[in-house]
Amino acid sequence: MNNEYKPKKTNPIAGAIGIILAVIWLVIAIVPFIFMILNSFKDKFEMLVKGIFQLPETLNWANYQEVLTGNFFHYLLNSLVVLAVSLVILLFISACAAYPLARFKFKLNAAIYSLIVACMSIPMHITLIPVFKMTQSMGLYDSIWSLIGPYVAFAVPISVFILTAFMKGIPVEIEESASIDGCSRYRMFFAMILPLSTPGLSTLAIYNGVTMWNEFSFAYTLTQSSNARTLPLAVWDFQGQYAMNTPMIMAVLTLTVLPMIILYVVLQDKLVKGMTAGAVKG
Numbered sequence: 001m002n003n004e005y006k007p008k009k010t011n012p013i014a015g016a017i018g019i020i021l022a023v024i025w026l027v028i029a030i031v032p033f034i035f036m037i038l039n040s041f042k043d044k045f046e047m048l049v050k051g052i053f054q055l056p057e058t059l060n061w062a063n064y065q066e067v068l069t070g071n072f073f074h075y076l077l078n079s080l081v082v083l084a085v086s087l088v089i090l091l092f093i094s095a096c097a098a099y100p101l102a103r104f105k106f107k108l109n110a111a112i113y114s115l116i117v118a119c120m121s122i123p124m125h126i127t128l129i130p131v132f133k134m135t136q137s138m139g140l141y142d143s144i145w146s147l148i149g150p151y152v153a154f155a156v157p158i159s160v161f162i163l164t165a166f167m168k169g170i171p172v173e174i175e176e177s178a179s180i181d182g183c184s185r186y187r188m189f190f191a192m193i194l195p196l197s198t199p200g201l202s203t204l205a206i207y208n209g210v211t212m213w214n215e216f217s218f219a220y221t222l223t224q225s226s227n228a229r230t231l232p233l234a235v236w237d238f239q240g241q242y243a244m245n246t247p248m249i250m251a252v253l254t255l256t257v258l259p260m261i262i263l264y265v266v267l268q269d270k271l272v273k274g275m276t277a278g279a280v281k282g
Contacts, residue, residue, distance in 0.1 A: 040064070040250035041247070044247060071234070075233070082148060086147075086151040086152055097156070098166075132222065135149075147222060151218070163204065214232060216236075
């Protein structure tokens with residue numbers, strides 16, 4: 001008897017529709033980026049005189065030079081500090097909360113999990129005034145440290161939700177074997193569960209990192225001076241300073257999104273692995 005596996009034939013019409021939709025999505029995603037790159041190399045009035053998608057007559061690097069000689073690197077450093085500290089705190093808190101929800105059985109397990117999931121529906125903007133007053137009373141207003149608390153708080157619900165589902169997919173037998181050998185819960189968590197949860201933690205770091213990097217509302221509300229501004233506010237600052245110089249604004253936007261593009265290109269395999277790691281239990 002021939003039990004050779006034969007791959008299922010795909011419907012050519014469905015494949016063609018998928019390709020067409022992928023091409024349409026590619027065009028939608030890449031056209032704004034091409035528009036931004038092209039116009040960042042143009043002179044101040046070149047984009048107004050000629051078409052917006054026309055190639056620049058010369059590569060005008062003066063826009064990038066002027067941006068880089070300003071406060072851009074200071075804004076970049078602020079964003080990196082806020083992002084790094086926020087992600088470390090977020091991932092640690094989320095892992096510590098997700099582990100008992102995924103493994104321990106107690107009466108309030110479902111209630112606590114449901115409450116955390118419900119917090120995902122809270123709109124961020126309705127908390128701006130309470131957070132602003134709280135930040136002032138704590139003496140953190142107009143500093144980059146005022147952004148870490150809101151960034152972590154609003155990212156915790158979805159992070160715990162994803163990590164709880166991910167940790168449920170880790171085989172219980174691993175912990176049972178370690179428990180027989182006398183391994184404590186704390187050591188089990190730090191030496192076994194956290195390393196096994198690396199794909200999920202990497203996915204959360206990339207997902208939340210992009211959100212924190214581009215966040216504007218809290219950064220604009222909780223900071224005032226240029227010393228505490230992050231990159232999204234740098235874009236706002238250049239927009240006010242060069243209201244008619246659109247190519248300069250395009251140069252700022254290009255430099256702002258460049259770190260996230262590089263990060264995604266380098267870590268895209270980890271993102272895919274993290275999204276699919278919990279699909280099949282070992």
